[in-house]
Amino acid sequence: MSRVCVPRDAATLAVGADAVAGAIAERGVEVVRTGSRGLVWLEPMIEVETVAGRIAYGPVMAKDLPGLFEADFLNGGEHLLRLGRPEDHPWLAGQTRITFARCGILDPASLDDYRAHGGFKGLERAREIGPAATIAAVTDSGLRGRGGAGFPAGIKWRTVAEAPGETKYIVCNADEGDSGTFADRMIMEGDPFTLLEGMAIAAFAVGASKGYVYSRSEYPHANATFGAAIETARSAGVLSDFDVELRVGAGAYVCGEETALLESLEGKRGQVRAKPPLPAHQGLFGKPTVVNNVLTLATTPWVLAKGGEAYAALGVGRSRGTQPIQLAGNVRYPGVYEAPFGLTLGEIVNDIGGGTASGRPVKAVQCGGPLGAYFPPSLFDTVYDYEAFAARDGLIGHGGVVVFDDTVDMAAQARFAFQFCALESCGKCTPCRIGSVRGAETMQRVMDGVDTEANLALITDLCETLKFGSLCALGGFTPYPVMSAINHWPEDFHVVRDI
Amino acid sequence: MTSLEPWRPERGEEIIAGLTRLDGAVLPMFHALQGAFGHVPKETVAMIAHALNLSRAEVFGALSFYHDFRHEPPGARLVKICRAESCQAMGGEAASRFLLADLGIDWGETTPDGAVTVEPVYCLGLCAVSPAALVDGQPLGRVDGMLLVEAARA
Numbered sequence: 001m002s003r004v005c006v007p008r009d010a011a012t013l014a015v016g017a018d019a020v021a022g023a024i025a026e027r028g029v030e031v032v033r034t035g036s037r038g039l040v041w042l043e044p045m046i047e048v049e050t051v052a053g054r055i056a057y058g059p060v061m062a063k064d065l066p067g068l069f070e071a072d073f074l075n076g077g078e079h080l081l082r083l084g085r086p087e088d089h090p091w092l093a094g095q096t097r098i099t100f101a102r103c104g105i106l107d108p109a110s111l112d113d114y115r116a117h118g119g120f121k122g123l124e125r126a127r128e129i130g131p132a133a134t135i136a137a138v139t140d141s142g143l144r145g146r147g148g149a150g151f152p153a154g155i156k157w158r159t160v161a162e163a164p165g166e167t168k169y170i171v172c173n174a175d176e177g178d179s180g181t182f183a184d185r186m187i188m189e190g191d192p193f194t195l196l197e198g199m200a201i202a203a204f205a206v207g208a209s210k211g212y213v214y215s216r217s218e219y220p221h222a223n224a225t226f227g228a229a230i231e232t233a234r235s236a237g238v239l240s241d242f243d244v245e246l247r248v249g250a251g252a253y254v255c256g257e258e259t260a261l262l263e264s265l266e267g268k269r270g271q272v273r274a275k276p277p278l279p280a281h282q283g284l285f286g287k288p289t290v291v292n293n294v295l296t297l298a299t300t301p302w303v304l305a306k307g308g309e310a311y312a313a314l315g316v317g318r319s320r321g322t323q324p325i326q327l328a329g330n331v332r333y334p335g336v337y338e339a340p341f342g343l344t345l346g347e348i349v350n351d352i353g354g355g356t357a358s359g360r361p362v363k364a365v366q367c368g369g370p371l372g373a374y375f376p377p378s379l380f381d382t383v384y385d386y387e388a389f390a391a392r393d394g395l396i397g398h399g400g401v402v403v404f405d406d407t408v409d410m411a412a413q414a415r416f417a418f419q420f421c422a423l424e425s426c427g428k429c430t431p432c433r434i435g436s437v438r439g440a441e442t443m444q445r446v447m448d449g450v451d452t453e454a455n456l457a458l459i460t461d462l463c464e465t466l467k468f469g470s471l472c473a474l475g476g477f478t479p480y481p482v483m484s485a486i487n488h489w490p491e492d493f494h495v496v497r498d499i
Numbered sequence: 500m501t502s503l504e505p506w507r508p509e510r511g512e513e514i515i516a517g518l519t520r521l522d523g524a525v526l527p528m529f530h531a532l533q534g535a536f537g538h539v540p541k542e543t544v545a546m547i548a549h550a551l552n553l554s555r556a557e558v559f560g561a562l563s564f565y566h567d568f569r570h571e572p573p574g575a576r577l578v579k580i581c582r583a584e585s586c587q588a589m590g591g592e593a594a595s596r597f598l599l600a601d602l603g604i605d606w607g608e609t610t611p612d613g614a615v616t617v618e619p620v621y622c623l624g625l626c627a628v629s630p631a632a633l634v635d636g637q638p639l640g641r642v643d644g645m646l647l648v649e650a651a652r653a
């Protein structure tokens with residue numbers, strides 16, 4: 001009897017996947033709950049295991065099931081919603097899936113399934129070659145931190161390995177606060193053992209015996225799936241003497257900043273620490289600590305299994321390997337698209353994303369979360385690469401790409417950037433704590449048409465102060481969305497609005 | 500809604516005592532207390548300070564820093580709506596305004612009959628199905644105003 005894979009990723013639950021799974025199981029058919037393949041506009045996308053391989057259907061609603069059974073979908077029968085073999089779908093066929101190789105395919109609750117899909121090969125390899133060669137493989141891969149700052153992972157690991165001390169920690173940053181990003185969540189829900197394996201590799205490389213995953217309260221489903229995976233791995237003893245604990249944040253964006261995260265893990269206010277000392281030297285509870293993003297850690301099993309050179313062979317310039325690009329906002333084909341660095345922004349938005357969902361022209365694209373710049377279509381030739389984005393006052397950040405159509409008011413977006421900074425400021429620096437509030441007020445005046453030029457000049461000054469007078473990127477990068485909006489869409493700051 | 504317990508000091512002490520062995524136990528304690536009572540009662544600040552040998556100021560400082568922790572229990576139904584950029588791009592603000600007007604409340608408020616609380620959140624990681632919300636922990640995607648009203652009042 002064919003099994004049917006129905007995703008349990010939170011985004012698929014949000015569009016009715018549970019009802020679909022229930023309606024299939026009701027007919028006595030075996031249902032496996034998987035992660036999502038990431039073609040989110042087709043969710044709930046279900047896959048039937050047939051003699052000819054998996055056949056996908058989507059988007060499937062519970063009400064479509066009578067018709068699907070009638071069409072004999074259990075044997076891959078024809079139907080309006082039939083998508084064919086998922087791996088042949090152009091959106092998947094065009095990708096280079098490394099971090100997401102298994103996500104959406106395997107049963108995230110099953111260690112056997114994980115092993116059957118190549119799991120633990122990286123950890124085994126690390127144990128064969130030893131800590132020094134493990135760090136060398138990660139360094140050779142060119143893998144840079146996927147949390148936002150893009151710091152080379154291998155160098156961070158070496159610093160912690162060389163730091164004196166018996167007790168060291170691995171901290172996985174799963175705080176994923178950037179709007180428009182969800183790849184960490186998808187890994188925790190769809191392939192949690194990959195993350196655990198990556199943490200175990202890091203622990204082996206630097207000599208740590210305890211790891212923490214700092215996730216967020218906005219992710220209850222990821223926390224449940226990942227928490228269960230920790231229990232499963234622990235009772236099966238697959239991580240040897242390395243132990244992992246899941247901790248959950250409490251709605252503070254700034255706790256994604258690594259030192260604020262450490263403060264929070266210690267039970268304190270999530271205030272940013274001055275650096276130095278680096279977390280690699282004095283991190284959690286004052287001990288040498290590796291802080292890495294979920295995607296960074298979840299990529300290391302592949303790097304170890306296939307070798308650093310194989311990963312470094314992909315990408316452009318100093319951006320090696322692949323990036324799971326997260327397409328969201330007003331886009332026709334939202335989801336996660338993993339590709340080597342080097343696409344242009346235009347290819348990402350128009351070719352892969354299919355333009356806007358509304359069918360209206362694209363006006364702006366915010367890349368890299370709430371602290372990232374807004375790009376106009378005239379900059380669509382920008383190459384997706386850390387340095388190329390930085391050269392245009394933008395950032396790749398955690399890989400979020402949020403599309404807006406021509407109904408967006410860029411002055412409102414600039415005001416929101418200040419409001420968000422004010423709401424989330426940790427309070428340590430005056431420009432960030434006070435300046436953000438003033439910025440939002442001043443932008444409101446611009447929107448009300450009061451002393452426009454003088455107020456815009458004030459905002460430009462304020463952005464300079466924020467840029468150079470902030471301890472961390474929350475205050476320091478808020479000028480990016482603000483100034484990009486002012487520079488690329490000046491007309492939006494010179495209209496009289498009726499409210 | 501997951502059923503909440505009425506606040507009882509003995510029960511608070513019990514929850515706190517069960518977590519003291521953790522390193523950096525303060526946040527796990529707040530979460531556990533809020534999970535049980537729907538909020539973090541202010542009496543627990545002194546209890547936690549005592550249990551962990553911290554000053555009350557330290558514990559209160561931590562409690563007041565985080566957006567999540569409530570000082571009063573929420574309404575019977577808790578609606579968290581994303582207000583971040585991807586959801587903005589898909590009409591999330593208009594959908595939220597529709598719901599708030601229907602309920603006659605503002606962000607962070609509870610309806611006078613105690614039926615519904617609406618809280619803002621900044622990204623639920625459901626950006627590919629924007630606009631998104633969590634209703635009593637249940638994710639909802641591709642919402643509009645009507646759908647939010649239905650979910651809040653169902």
Ligand SMILES: Cc1cc2nc3c(=O)[nH]c(=O)nc-3n(C[C@H](O)[C@H](O)[C@H](O)COP(=O)(O)O)c2cc1C
Pocket residue numbers: 144145146147148149150151173174175176177178253254255256257258259291292293294296297472473474
């Ligand atoms: C305000 C702010 C928020 C951040 N949020 C996150 C986050 O949610 N997740 C993350 O991995 N890194 C975040 N970072 C970056 C971290 O400080 C740090 O660079 C990262 O966790 C290191 O891991 P990586 O090298 O693997 O990227 C944030 C930084 C700042 C300044």
Ligand code: SF4
Pocket residue numbers: 254272424425426427428429430432433470471472473474475476
């Ligand atoms: S820039 Fe803002 S968030 Fe960052 S340390 Fe300063 S006050 Fe805190």
Ligand code: FES
Pocket residue numbers: 179180181581582583584585586587621622623624625626629630631
């Ligand atoms: S921006 Fe709304 S769910 Fe991410």
